[in-house]
Amino acid sequence: MSREVLRLENVNKYKGKAHIIKDLSFSVNAGEVFGFLGPNGAGKTSTIRMIVGLNKVSSGSIYINGHDIKKDFKKVIKEVGAIVENPELYPFLSGYDNLVHFAKMNDNVSKERIDEVVALVGLTDAIHMKVRQYSLGMRQRLGIAVSILHRPSVLILDEPTNGLDPAGIKEIRHYIRNLAEKEGVAVIVSSHLLGEIEMMCDRICVIKDGQLVTIQDVNDATSVEQYQFILKATPLDKAQQLLIQLDYVEHTSIVDDALHIKLPEVKVPEMIHALSQAQIAMYAFYREKVNLEARFFEMIGGDSNA
Ligand SMILES: Nc1ncnc2c1ncn2[C@@H]1O[C@H](COP(=O)(O)OP(=O)(O)OP(=O)(O)O)[C@@H](O)[C@H]1O
Ligand SMILES: [Mg+2]
The missing domain is CATH 3.30.70.100 (Alpha-Beta Plaits)
Structure with a gap:
């Protein structure tokens, strides 16, 4: 029923002698919000950097829509949208002009698509303000808008709620769910805080010391409790x-x-x-x-x- 968009198979990562990701396997489906949860230093960012091609996999494979990222990187990376650490935005431009700028880096991003992503992240009223006047939550949402311009099938957000206040967190949560439902995108959200991830995710993958601890279905009471x-x-x-x-x-x-x-x-x-x-x-x-x-x-x- 659900279409698998991303799959990791026995992924390992060494940094020097340190074995930082150990035999990690999981898969994520279209339209689901997948929580990637672990304490500081668990290996969330390291895993995400491999998925988006910023770091090489030491061994094992990552597939996006069935294509191995090692073999078809150029083709496959078009299917990915991501914010790793902070979104890169131009503060002196308006939100809208940022989108226009980033749209030019992709093929086939129409004006309609820009308006669509603005609405999807709830920035319609603020889109002509300069980004330097944006709150952290608004910047984060604009970052998400930029990363989905090209209609990726996977969206990866590394700690998207970092630094946000409870109201900002609630908004991000709402828009992330909205995206998964309306665009059918598979969203991976990392966090070290269970509470917030529990509220927006369909499944939660827990990692510790670079290793998978468990994958749980949030709505399935028998597996969660x-x-x-x-x-x-x-x-x-x-x-x-x-x-x-x-x-x-x-x-x-x-x-x-x-x-x-x-x-x-x-x-x-x-x-x-x-x-x-x-x-x-x-x-x-x-x-x-x-x-x-x-x-x-x-x-x-x-x-x-x-
Ligand atoms: N360049 C590097 N060389 C050696 N070890 C590294 C390097 N980068 C990261 N590590 C180690 O890899 C492990 C995983 O780090 P990573 O940043 O992926 O964790 P994280 O889950 O994202 O943590 P956080 O919640 O703090 O962001 C840590 O133990 C870290 O010390
Ligand atoms: Mg991290």
């Missing part, structure tokens, strides 16, 4: 030591006065039995949904309270 069990008991450290030794217990952590435990539900009676055999006094035991944010921090090994 998972259950954990909460135990209130004393002595809590003794309970944890016991549980760590049980092979069916996948994870334990002490949070405040409770033990958070991951295990298959069918094993719960067995675990309770083991705890009572060890004379651990149990006061409460219940099941709780783990949200994406908590799972994200679990996956990247950070601290959600940081």
Whole structure:
């Protein structure tokens, strides 16, 4: 049903001796907003630079609409629009004149197309203002307009909400979704902040230390949320030591006065039995949904309270 636009296959990148991208594979479909999430230094920008041809792939392949970027670079790169780091705009020109300027660098960008992209990013009222008078959010949106002039099938935005206030972030989010829906473009948005990416993406790919951690469907509750069990008991450290030794217990952590435990539900009676055999006094035991944010921090090994 959905058409695959971008595919990475076992992509590796070395910088000197450092292995910064490790066997990364994923694919992105037309019309979807794909979140590329990871902590600072995870390898988001490095991956994006390879996709847009700013850096070479050390090994593995990247395909855009089925064409290997190593073999058909000139042809394939026309299918890509991107903002890596900051959009390059001329502050002394109006938004409109910036678009006219960049339109000249592409074939077949009509005046109608310029008006269309202006409307798509919500800049109709401000398009004749000088860019130096633009807010950061407006500049970011103009940057997006420039990058889609040539109707790319993939749009890549590296941390598009960096530095924006909550209102600016909300606007960008709206326009990014709008683009994916109206133009059918596959949008890849990188971020180190889960909260904002969760709200605009269809799927989220988490990377850490250059490696894929997981790809999750945001709207699929079963993949995003998972259950954990909460135990209130004393002595809590003794309970944890016991549980760590049980092979069916996948994870334990002490949070405040409770033990958070991951295990298959069918094993719960067995675990309770083991705890009572060890004379651990149990006061409460219940099941709780783990949200994406908590799972994200679990996956990247950070601290959600940081
Ligand atoms: N030129 C280089 N030489 C050696 N290592 C590099 C070089 N450029 C990047 N790296 C390393 O590659 C890793 C990934 O960096 P990258 O900039 O891709 O991460 P990122 O996910 O974009 O992080 P951020 O959220 O901070 O933008 C980091 O550990 C970084 O130190
Ligand atoms: Mg980066």
